[in-house]
Structures are given as structure tokens and as C-alpha cells.
Amino acid sequence: MLAVVLRGTGGPEVLVPEDLPVPAPGPGQVLLRVEAAAVSSGETMLRSGAIPMPFPFPLVLGAEAVGVVERIGEGVDPALEGTRVVAITGGRGSYAEYAAVDVAMTAAVPSGLSPTDAVAMAASGAMAFGLARKAGLAGGETVLVEGGSGKIGGYLVRRARELGATRVIATAGTAAGRDRVRALGAQVVVDHSEPDWPDLLPAEPVDVVFDMVGGAVAGRLLDVLTPSTGRILLYGTLSGAPAVVDSAKIRERGLQVVGCGGPGWAAGIFGVDYPEFLAAAGRGDVPRPAIDAVLPLADAAEAHRRLEAGRTSGRILLVP
Ligand SMILES: NC(=O)c1ccc[n+]([C@@H]2O[C@H](COP(=O)([O-])OP(=O)(O)OC[C@H]3O[C@@H](n4cnc5c(N)ncnc54)[C@H](OP(=O)(O)O)[C@@H]3O)[C@@H](O)[C@H]2O)c1
Structure with missing residues (x-):
């Protein structure tokens, strides 16, 4: 699969597209076929070294994704296969064609919401x-x-x-x-x-x-x-x-x-607030998010450049 790999901190050019094996979903996880990943300023700060990197190198950056559940890991409800969900990865893994994510950190995208709007706002x-x-x-x-x-x-x-x-x-x-x-x-x-x-x-x-x-x-x-x-x-x-x-x-x-x-806070948000917010967004009760650009996944470095330049007027999304 195509993934954007980071082998050390530095300028945007350290984000390099590479071919990696598709990850296997572990117990309690699902394998997501990523439709879009959102890029955040927290990620540009991790990449540049402005804030400490909590993960060992090399790694695939990316916290927010939307996609379709392609496979399930042990202990996960098979009914989830084929559903579209937003997911928080815990900080790494979403700048890729596939990501293995904890099922507890996913929430179903309602039919009234496009995948790009869902990941931009959720x-x-x-x-x-x-x-x-x-x-x-x-x-x-x-x-x-x-x-x-x-x-x-x-x-x-x-x-x-x-x-x-x-x-x-x-x-x-x-x-x-x-x-x-x-x-x-x-x-x-x-x-x-x-x-x-x-x-x-x-x-x-x-x-x-x-x-x-x-x-x-x-x-x-x-x-x-x-x-x-x-x-x-x-x-x-x-x-x-x-x-x-x-x-x-x-x-x-x-x-x-x-x-x-912390983890308890994040779990509470996923259990309660993601479904409630996404339902409101699906009903049209929340304004659609501003999306500045949708770029190919391989252009992750350009996405970081634009975000760091501070002239964006909405989210930047990467699409595999
Ligand atoms: N606890 C959690 O689970 C959790 C999860 C996600 C994010 N966060 C934190 O939430 C915060 C906001 O995230 P976000 O995604 O909304 O960020 P964002 O969209 O990048 O917005 C950052 C905001 O901070 C404002 N700001 C910048 N410098 C400031 C200052 N000195 N005093 C007051 N405001 C200032 C900016 O205002 P201007 O542009 O108008 O200057 C802007 O409104 C971040 O600190 C992030 O780390 C926490």
C-alpha cells in the first residue's frame, strides 16, 4: 500500500511516500480502507520536532481518518465490515491507504454526510x-x-x-x-x-x-x-x-x-460525543466544514507546507 513515512524530524520533505505492507488488524481493531485523512497543525509540530514525538521512527503520521471497514480483528462485531466510519488513530497511521485502528475509536458516518465532510469536522x-x-x-x-x-x-x-x-x-x-x-x-x-x-x-x-x-x-x-x-x-x-x-x-x-x-477522556468522547455530533451533522444541524484543499496522499509534504504557511482557510485533506 502507499503510505507516507517519516524517518526523522525535519522540514516537510521528510514526509516520503513509500510502499508498505497493509497492516493486520489486531484484537479489538478494524482495518480501514482510508478514503481521506485530515492534516492538523499538531502533526506539523510533531514532524518538525516543535513538540516531542511520542513514537519511534520510522512511522506513518496521521491521527484523523475516514474510511470503510475492510477487515475485522479478533473480538470485533462482523457486522462492522463494509461500514463507513471516522477514526482517531492515536496519533499515527492515517497517512496511508490502509490503517488498523481500535474499534472503540471509530464512529459510524451517517448517510447524510460525505466522507470528506465527516473527517474534516468530526x-x-x-x-x-x-x-x-x-x-x-x-x-x-x-x-x-x-x-x-x-x-x-x-x-x-x-x-x-x-x-x-x-x-x-x-x-x-x-x-x-x-x-x-x-x-x-x-x-x-x-x-x-x-x-x-x-x-x-x-x-x-x-x-x-x-x-x-x-x-x-x-x-x-x-x-x-x-x-x-x-x-x-x-x-x-x-x-x-x-x-x-x-x-x-x-x-x-x-x-x-x-x-x-487522556485515554478515559478520549473513550468517553468516542462513546457519546462522536455519535451525537455526527448525527447532528448528518441532519444538517451543524454547518458544513470549510475544506481548503483535498490533495493526493503522496502530496503530504505539500499539505504540511500549506498548513505551516498559515494561509489555509479550512481543513487540508489527503486522499489515497
Ligand atoms: N484534550 C484533547 O483531547 C484535545 C484534542 C484535540 C485538540 N486539543 C487541543 O485543543 C487546542 C485547539 O485545537 P484546534 O484543533 O481547535 O486548533 P486550531 O484549529 O489550530 O485553532 C487554534 C486556536 O488557538 C488560537 N490561539 C493561538 N494562540 C493563542 C493564544 N496565545 N491565546 C489564545 N488562543 C490562541 C487560534 O486563534 P487565532 O488563529 O485567531 O490567533 C485558534 O483559534 C490545541 O491546543 C490542541 O492541542 C486537545
């Missing part, structure tokens, strides 16, 4: 649904979404409004991003390119903060939370540093700090 949309569920968003609350201009953040702004948040505050780093989050329903928009942007937030307390920046910013945002009921969900470390939070402040103000990562 991971970010399901994450947003999962974060909103974990936050226990109750109607009438004020919510702060960092990076509302991003994929997950954009879906979160919409989801918070759908679930009855009365005030959604979102951050974006560009004028175009700020226009986009307003159009998605955010009533207050803050420019996170300002170094002290938490100072620009409205004076009223915030019930829920969705944090993917981490570092000192996450710690500062404890101050804006509503005493006794305020919660901050930590789901990313875009600043490069884990959230620095003051435990005395958490205790004294009765706040909740909720970690949203």
Missing part, C-alpha cells in the same frame, strides 16, 4: 460537544471560549449558545477571526494577541472557562470565575506550558478545575 466537533457535556453547561450561564476562531473553539461557541448560555465571550487573534466568532454567536470578543488579554474581559464573573492555552493565562483566569460554582476545563497547552494554577485559590473560592485529556 474530531473538533465531537471535542466541543464533549467539553460542553463535561462542563455541565446549564442555561443562563456566561462562558469564555479561548480561541473561538479555531476548529474546536468555533464549535464550542455554537454549542454553548445551543445549550442556552446567555453570554459567550470568545477570543481570536485576528480581525477576520473576531468577525467569524461574532457570526457564530459570541456576544463579546477579545483579542488574544494582546499579551494581557485577560485584563480586557468584562468585569462580570464567568461561570465556565474552556482553556487550551495553559501556562500562566489559565492561572489568571481563575480570578474571573464565579465563586462556588465556577469551573475551568483544561484541554490544551498551546502556550507550550501546562496550566499554572494556585491550589489555595481553587480551595478558597470553591472552584472546579477539570482535566480533559
